[in-house]
Amino acid sequence: MSVFVGIDISAKKFDLVSRVDGRASRAKQFQQTSDGHARAVDALLLLQPKLIVLEATGIYYLDLAVALAHAGLPVAVINPKSFHNFAKLTLTGSKTDAVDAALLAEYGERMSPRLWTPPDPACLGLRDLGRQINRLTATRTQAKNRLHALQSKSATMPLLLEDEQDGIDLLDQRIERLSKAALVLIAENPALSESLANIRAAKGIGEASAIAILAELCVLPQHLKAPQVSRFAGLDVRITQSGSSANKPSRLGKAGNTYLRAALFMPALCAVRHDPRAKHFYEALISRGKKKIQALCAVMRKYLTGLWACIQTKTAFNSTLLFSDEHLKG
CATH class of the missing domain: 3.30.420.10 (Ribonuclease H-like superfamily/Ribonuclease H)
Incomplete structure (x- = not known):
């Protein structure tokens, strides 16, 4: 029973x-x-x-x-x-x-779902820090937009400009404090330290992006395969085809981790500008009729695959293992 x-x-x-x-x-x-x-x-x-x-x-x-x-x-x-x-x-x-x-x-x-394994407490702490930094960064962007709007009006009271700038300065201090705390937590954990160094070997990934990406990936079960991690991030491609009448364009699932997708966007954007292999892969997709955002999401998915491999194999990020040499010939 x-x-x-x-x-x-x-x-x-x-x-x-x-x-x-x-x-x-x-x-x-x-x-x-x-x-x-x-x-x-x-x-x-x-x-x-x-x-x-x-x-x-x-x-x-x-x-x-x-x-x-x-x-x-x-x-x-x-x-x-x-x-x-x-x-x-x-x-x-x-x-x-x-x-x-x-x-x-x-x-x-x-x-019969798979059994759940509780993440390491240090990884959970890092994820909490990473997500709080993400939220504060979004709030700071909103504040900067409000300040720009206020500065665009000649009749804006100086007090309002000063108040908005004080709020931005405070957010800067909070983000810096949490980022330092995240780096301290990572430094105290050899596995996290190694993963951070391997992730930062990728072009386009700086300190802030590396912390945000590692904060989300470190809590995942190590048995996950690359397609499962892509699905977790909402970067899997959803295909809708049935018979002769239903043939919708492919689109991202997006039923996944918004923090991880947000953390991968800027690194992918930098990669298509500064990594020759990623750039030619991106351009090859556009030449085949893909929209720019579709091609960029494909680079994000490729990068995520490489970053997950970094954590699993404990090796530095290597774009030659992700992007074919054929794209360099184009």
């Missing part, structure tokens, strides 16, 4: 439902606190489940998933979009926390 458990997570609580022989139990509710996690672990250890399924819901799943994994319980963390499509497939009319928990248990029984 196999027991499957589904856990639906929200900010302050989570609902737990077990499934045995195709029948779901009544939902049990726990608080999103350390004590609530401990109580849930005790209850699950008594059930001895074959699999516990959670959605990767924002940041709220992480502490619970880590607590379950450290207790030796089998945990699977699934993509919310995958579960959303599964729920539609079952034609479930109602949507409540208890219903979702029961569906997650059914998902675990029918789909």
Whole structure:
């Protein structure tokens, strides 16, 4: 008799439902606190489940998933979009926390998702730093745009200009402080230090981009293949073809990590200008009718493949392994 458990997570609580022989139990509710996690672990250890399924819901799943994994319980963390499509497939009319928990248990029984391994604490810390830097950088860009708009008007009060500039200066200080903290954390971890050096060997990747890219890649399971990492970043190509009537243009999936895609954009843009192989690959795609953004995304995907290989093989980035010599002849 196999027991499957589904856990639906929200900010302050989570609902737990077990499934045995195709029948779901009544939902049990726990608080999103350390004590609530401990109580849930005790209850699950008594059930001895074959699999516990959670959605990767924002940041709220992480502490619970880590607590379950450290207790030796089998945990699977699934993509919310995958579960959303599964729920539609079952034609479930109602949507409540208890219903979702029961569906997650059914998902675990029918789909057999891969077990989740908790990332290294240093990697999780680096990811948090990288994402905060990303958010602050976006906020700084917005502030600079506002300042430019204010400066374009002759009637703008000097106080407003001064206030906006003070905000930008403060953001600069916060970004610099977090970047230094990220470098210190990396320096204290030999594996992260080696990966950072190997990533920075790529043309177009400076310190800021390397930190942002490593922060997202270091938490991924090492067994992932390059196509899976591309899918994780949302850089996989989605093809829609069916019969003679449905033949839509290929497009990126984009159902992936926006932080990683954002971190790869500028390095790819620099690569097509300063790396001869990447440049000729980019130009070859454009000559075949691809749009510039499509060709640039193809370079991003190539770069991501190379960067993931750097981390897995512990070798420096080498563009000759990514771009064919045939493009240099064109």
